[in-house]
Amino acid sequence: QVQLVESGGGLVQAGDSLRLSCAASGRTFSNYAMGWFRQAPGKEREFVAAINWSGDRRYYADSVKGRFTISRDNAKNTVYLQMNSLKLEDTAVYYCALRVSTGVVGDPSAYNSWGQGTQVTVSS
Numbered sequence: 001q002v003q004l005v006e007s008g009g010g011l012v013q014a015g016d017s018l019r020l021s022c023a024a025s026g027r028t029f030s031n032y033a034m035g036w037f038r039q040a041p042g043k044e045r046e047f048v049a050a051i052n053w054s055g056d057r058r059y060y061a062d063s064v065k066g067r068f069t070i071s072r073d074n075a076k077n078t079v080y081l082q083m084n085s086l087k088l089e090d091t092a093v094y095y096c097a098l099r100v101s102t103g104v105v106g107d108p109s110a111y112n113s114w115g116q117g118t119q120v121t122v123s124s
Contacts, residue, residue, distance in 0.1 A: 002026050002113050004096050009118035012086055020081040020118060022096035033099035034079045035111055038092035047106030059105045086122045093117040
């Protein structure tokens with residue numbers, strides 16, 4: 001099984017950018033599609049972006065489309081989330097996970113091996 005660790009979060013101003021990283025340790029990483037989710041206080045975990053095993057297919061929630069970019073570097077066992085033009089409503093803990101079943105790409109039940117999350121806080 002793969003251990004995932006998110007990093008790169010922080011406190012930024014609206015309009016700024018951050019790049020989150022999700023580093024995998026251990027066994028095969030490149031065979032899995034990956035997803036980013038986020039969870040704000042008192043809210044359910046919501047889908048942000050996903051990427052297939054080869055990195056040539058990407059999916060985004062409407063709320064982040066055009067602002068966020070998911071990518072992966074299988075040689076480095078890392079998936080990234082580049083976040084541009086950040087908004088106050090992007091404030092959340094961001095998690096990465098492995099996609100392990102078929103179904104709706106944004107369904108968190110299709111993922112496992114969740115990381116511990118990294119906090120992103122956007123201020124005005």
